[in-house]
Amino acid sequence: MDWLEQVKWDADGLVPVIAQEQGTKDVLMFAWMNREALAATAARGQAVYFSRSRKRLWHKGEESGHFQEVHEMRLDCDADVVLLTVTQHGHDPAIACHTGRHSCFFQRFDGLQWQTVEPVLKDPESIYG
Amino acid sequence: MDWLEQVKWDADGLVPVIAQEQGTKDVLMFAWMNREALAATAARGQAVYFSRSRKRLWHKGEESGHFQEVHEMRLDCDADVVLLTVTQHGHDPAIACHTGRHSCFFQRFDGLQWQTVEPVLKDPESIYG
Numbered sequence: 302m303d304w305l306e307q308v309k310w311d312a313d314g315l316v317p318v319i320a321q322e323q324g325t326k327d328v329l330m331f332a333w334m335n336r337e338a339l340a341a342t343a344a345r346g347q348a349v350y351f352s353r354s355r356k357r358l359w360h361k362g363e364e365s366g367h368f369q370e371v372h373e374m375r376l377d378c379d380a381d382v383v384l385l386t387v388t389q390h391g392h393d394p395a396i397a398c399h400t401g402r403h404s405c406f407f408q409r410f411d412g413l414q415w416q417t418v419e420p421v422l423k424d425p426e427s428i429y430g
Numbered sequence: 431m432d433w434l435e436q437v438k439w440d441a442d443g444l445v446p447v448i449a450q451e452q453g454t455k456d457v458l459m460f461a462w463m464n465r466e467a468l469a470a471t472a473a474r475g476q477a478v479y480f481s482r483s484r485k486r487l488w489h490k491g492e493e494s495g496h497f498q499e500v501h502e503m504r505l506d507c508d509a510d511v512v513l514l515t516v517t518q519h520g521h522d523p524a525i526a527c528h529t530g531r532h533s534c535f536f537q538r539f540d541g542l543q544w545q546t547v548e549p550v551l552k553d554p555e556s557i558y559g
Contacts (some may be wrong), residue, residue, distance in 0.1 A: 304539065304542055304543055304544055307544055317446055317460065319448055319457060319460065321457055325455075326454075326455035326456070327455070328448060328450055328457065328513055330506070331446065331448065331506060331511040343539065373538060373539070374538070374539040375535040375536070375537060375538050375539070376535070376537040376539070376544050377459070377460060377534040377535050377536075377537070378527050378528065378529050378531075378534045378536065378537075379534075380537075380544075382460040382534075382535075384457055384535045398507050399507065400507050402507075405506040405507045405508075405511075406504040406505070406506050406511075406513045407504070407506075407507065408504060408505040408506070408507075408509075409502060409503070409504050410433065410472065410502070410503040410504070410505070413433055414433055415433055415436055415505050415509075
């Protein structure tokens with residue numbers, strides 16, 4: 302059985318994907334893939350997601366230069382979630398978030414509020430400008 | 431603005447949730463929450479998910495005893511994904527997966543196949559029996 306067929310794609314043909322940094326084990330981001338994106342990720346060794354807003358393949362880093370080298374791909378027990386182990390390239394320290402932060406998960410729940418607790422490492426305008 | 435309103439709930443009123451183990455930083459599992467589940471998680475300090483198959487709140491560990499103590503909750507840049515930092519209780523070594531494994535992400539992509547690479551720590555029949 303083909304490995305792509307073993308993934309349980311949702312009604313939109315997508316699977317949720319978690320990107321975790323090798324070494325630090327920080328969870329960097331969460332995105333989606335369709336079959337073509339997962340196949341491309343496996344073939345290139347770089348993360349290729351499916352952008353739900355733009356409805357097209359999104360080779361992470363194509364605009365920012367912040368691409369993700371993929372070391373390992375894992376599938377969960379229900380075969381409906383993928384976990385990537387990545388090295389986040391393009392900036393030191395690594396920037397995975399479009400806001401210029403290391404990780405997309407920079408808002409911490411504290412005092413019944415979501416508080417921003419991680420610094421912007423690079424002005425997003427200079428990343429995407 | 432209410433912190434629950436700041437979450438961008440999807441068309442089904444759900445948000446994806448990643449549970450990461452404190453200490454090891456292993457990604458243990460992925461699940462979903464609705465508003466009630468997220469509010470309950472914040473109030474109890476234990477993970478309460480929404481089971482899409484059973485269409486009801488699912489207090490993780492309610493059957494297995496393998497509950498999750500929540501140390502931190504984070505929200506991502508788009509406010510549509512939650513990351514929990516947890517201690518997985520109920521068994522030593524910790525079991526988060528219903529298959530009796532530490533993590534749900536036990537299938538590694540290797541040689542164009544998903545290969546099971548993590549051991550069963552406890553027979554699931556004795557967890558749920």
